[in-house]
Amino acid sequence: MKLSDVKEILNAEILTGEELMDKEVYSACGCDLMSDVLAFVKDRALLLTGLMNPQVVRTAEMMDIETIIFVRGKRPDDSILGMAKMKDIIIMRTEYPLYIAAGKLYEKGLGNKDRK
Amino acid sequence: MEPMKYHFEVKGDDFSVAGENSSKVKKILRQLGFDPETIRRVAIAMYEAEINMVIHAEGGYIDAEISPDKVKIVLQDKGPGIPDIEKAMQEGYSTATNSVRELGFGAGMGLPNIKKYSDDLVINTVVGEGTRLEITVNV
Ligand SMILES: Nc1ncnc2c1ncn2[C@@H]1O[C@H](COP(=O)(O)OP(=O)(O)OP(=O)(O)O)[C@@H](O)[C@H]1O
Numbered sequence: 001m002k003l004s005d006v007k008e009i010l011n012a013e014i015l016t017g018e019e020l021m022d023k024e025v026y027s028a029c030g031c032d033l034m035s036d037v038l039a040f041v042k043d044r045a046l047l048l049t050g051l052m053n054p055q056v057v058r059t060a061e062m063m064d065i066e067t068i069i070f071v072r073g074k075r076p077d078d079s080i081l082g083m084a085k086m087k088d089i090i091i092m093r094t095e096y097p098l099y100i101a102a103g104k105l106y107e108k109g110l111g112n113k114d115r116k
Numbered sequence: 117m118e119p120m121k122y123h124f125e126v127k128g129d130d131f132s133v134a135g136e137n138s139s140k141v142k143k144i145l146r147q148l149g150f151d152p153e154t155i156r157r158v159a160i161a162m163y164e165a166e167i168n169m170v171i172h173a174e175g176g177y178i179d180a181e182i183s184p185d186k187v188k189i190v191l192q193d194k195g196p197g198i199p200d201i202e203k204a205m206q207e208g209y210s211t212a213t214n215s216v217r218e219l220g221f222g223a224g225m226g227l228p229n230i231k232k233y234s235d236d237l238v239i240n241t242v243v244g245e246g247t248r249l250e251i252t253v254n255v
């Protein structure tokens with residue numbers, strides 16, 4: 001699925017990385033706990049989260065996560081956005097809560113192809 | 117070839133910059149052309165350990181030693197030490213406070229994760245004196 005599709009499905013607003021919407025994503029993870037992201041997420045997944053602090057961006061950087069979507073209408077401040085720009089991380093925000101946002105993407109096929 | 121050596125200070129009182137040193141090392145490894153899997157393993161292990169230094173030990177120092185065949189990260193703090201290291205190595209064991217949990221950490225996954233991503237992990241810790249982690253990732 002392309003990021004432009006993700007944006008469409010979640011009715012999301014793009015905050016950084018507007019020019020990168022042609023990128024493909026293959027899996028996603030919905031998580032508010034960075035400890036779990038570090039322990040369980042496969043690389044290059046898209047991260048949906050309700051947590052809002054600079055460590056979300058840094059965790060993404062460490063995990064090679066290229067896209068973060070903040071859920072429940074939360075809006076990151078300039079320090080988080082500035083950091084994301086420096087690290088080439090794409091940021092979007094959606095009004096949907098985590099469960100709904102994840103469900104919508106899954107229903108449209110993101111990450112539910114070759115699940116064992 | 118002589119290993120390349122780097123020294124970093126970790127501030128203990130500023131959670132917002134915790135992990136910046138891991139970010140620097142990740143960049144260095146990328147510039148040196150290490151393979152993505154090695155870079156990822158070093159980055160995750162070092163980041164977990166750097167975060168631990170901030171949330172459990174008021175900061176400290178990190179030395180990174182980069183050779184073509186291995187990357188060694190040594191983290192030294194003067195924190196409270198770890199009384200029961202066997203327990204601390206178990207998944208889910210954490211003494212993190214609620215305020216740390218609210219920041220998205222404190223699930224007790226860090227040390228097991230460092231073990232998982234490294235080829236060798238040596239922990240020396242003395243209660244009341246501090247903790248030293250030596251993480252080695254072979255290329
Ligand atoms: N540098 C340190 N100094 C003192 N105690 C430590 C240090 N590192 C870890 N510990 C102790 O070991 C426990 C387990 O550490 P671990 O990294 O596995 O989990 P955590 O940091 O509590 O949570 P998470 O890593 O999932 O965010 C900690 O809760 C803490 O009690």
Ligand SMILES: [Mg+2]
Nearest residue numbers: 164168226227
């Ligand atoms: Mg930890």
